[in-house]
Amino acid sequence: MPEELRWNKHLNQACREVPGFTDLLAVFERNMSVLGRSASTFENYARHIASLALHYGCLPTELDPEQVKDYLYGLQQRSTAGPACTPPGV
Secondary structure, eight states, X not given: OOHHHXXXXXXXXXXXXXXXXXXXXXXXHHHHHHTTOOHHHHHHHHHHHHHHHXXXXXXXXXXXXXXXXXXXXXXXXXXXXXXXXXOTTO
C-alpha cells in the first residue's frame, strides 16, 4: 500500500473514530504552518498523532505523559526487536 494511502487511512480513521480529532488536526496544521514547517513534516507528524489517538481511542491532548511514554516505548521495542535467534552463518 503506498505511503499516501496509508497516511490517509490513519487520518480518516482517526477523524471518524476519535471525537474532536478533526478540530485538533486543523489547529495543529495551522500551528505547523505558522512555525514554517513543511507540508511533509505536518503529514508525518499528523500520521503519528492519528496512530496515537487510535491506539488510546482519545485525543492525544487528553493523555498523561506516562501514557505517551508507554506508547513510544512500545514503538521503540517493536522497531528494535529482531528475530528470536539468528541461524549460524547469517
